[in-house]
Amino acid sequence: MISELKWRYLDNLGPVLAHRRDRQPLAGEAARVVAELNRNGIAMTSVAALLRDPSCFSSLETAVAELERLAADEIAAARQAANRADGWKTYLLEFLGKHPVLDPQSVYARFALQTEILRIANGYFGMRTRLRTYNVWRNFATKMAPRNSQLWHRDPEDRYVLKGFVYLDDVGRGCGPITYAAGSHPKGGLKRAPAFTKTAGDKAKRSDDAQMAAVVPPERWIEGTGPKGTMVFADTRGYHKGGQATERDRLLYMCMFTSRASRYPEGFQRPADFTVPAGINREQISALSAEGRELRGLGKPNGGGV
Template identity: 30%
Template sequence: MTNSAVEGKLPAKKPRVSQFRRALWHINRTDLGWLVKGGLSLLNMGKLRSRRALVSQLPHSPALAQASQTLKQQGYLDVSDLVSRALAEQVARHAEDKLAKADALSGQQELGHKSFWVSLLDEDLRNGAYPASHPFVQYALQPEIVSILAGYMNQLPQLSDVLLTLSRPTENKLTFSQLWHHDHDDKQVCKLFIYLSDVNSLDDGPFTFMDAQSSNRFKNAPKSHMTDEKVFARIGKDAVHELITPKFSSFIVDTARCLHMGSRITPGHTRLLYTATFFPPPRIYPEPKPRFYEDGSPDPVSRSVLAL
């Protein structure tokens, strides 16, 4: 084997997806996924009771209750006025430190199917996990955010991952998450976003989606990713929400319910985005390796949200 192969410069094979996971994914794309979710919940009833008991330790107010209700009705929620600006600025400073390494990381990640964006947080991982004190984790653990999601999911949510992605233009045709799709990681997949750069126009590739009611027209679609032509043959463009908003705008979208797409960047533009993904446990898919590890002394609610 040559030195360049050892250094990871030769193409690597994509990891194979097990037939079991593939079958679960197809089931979860349909309403049969709710039966799987219900069965797993019955098997884990004791753990779920303990998680629900922790919800009482979260802040409660009419405003937070209304926010949960809005999320239930629409599938999305603007939380820009509810989140901590100080934490958002801390996240932004950490993100700025990563931007200088974007080109080098892009070269290492070219084999991934999303060539239009670069993941910038990989070097912060230790054995595939982030510390609980990481600013990106702390932003996701804000009590107000967890309280809204607990009201939406009727239990304490679990944080699955945090990401920092830089979307850039490519010459390739639209593919994967640039096309319209639902996420099928679970039956509820709530993503907390922050724009870490201004999204002033369509050139900046805004996160674009339809509310939950409009998205119902595309449930159980035979194709997981759809072109504009296929989508707008079934629904008018007036159903589309394009999040063209300034830096530090923060919002929650249930991407399992809301048809969405994004990262359609034009030359000369980029978009820097924070994403935290939550779901209601237990997972439909087998639990992966821990994504977070304890440092310091997280409170009981944070420990449970991080599955520590």
């Protein structure tokens, strides 16, 4: 892994300086979330506690309900296949496809680009970040042993990888909540890596509970349960697992932020004629920037919102 100094002050110098020039001090719930992220690598809040305007969440709920109505047959077929052991993440349905089309006017982009969310991402990274993907996930309840991302792992996309999860239904212990080894993120200073196994066709190093407990004791594991409207922010460079629903499905919205220097391809299909909408601010323009460059000439500093 590249050094923190090189990553921050060489590979990401422009976004760091832009953030320092235009940033607004974090306050209230957003400041608490970033402080908790810095300390543990994961922080929980809610739509009601964090967002000044809940209307985007209402629009998200409406859009997802329509997705589910239109995909009723696909959902039924995927549910039937969820217990198959011979496929990749057969327990998961991504409603927007593997690589969603980036549409900044859609509620899925607008939710991620809300001022409170974007400033948490930028505040945690200490730079302007890029929105790399978003999606809506349904994890089907199954009786299978944990597999794939249901085992402990780290995400590879960047030095920090911030994912935001928004629960569209109640998520209890039997719904496969994200579980996070507190302090295992890059800011936490964990020195030991757990033992792991690798399976054919899977490049990731994955650990079971016993292997993880040998490095981070279970009392340091944070389980992200909560009612509808719960929001979870997690640096998924830290060890985490999730999605093993055993009693009831898990339904959530997900968005992901990295630095500009990430060498992984973004998770979107970016249209050839992609343009940013008028009336958005510089942080939002940076978040929508294309691979390796900033979109310029639109927006105004620290104003408005999506």
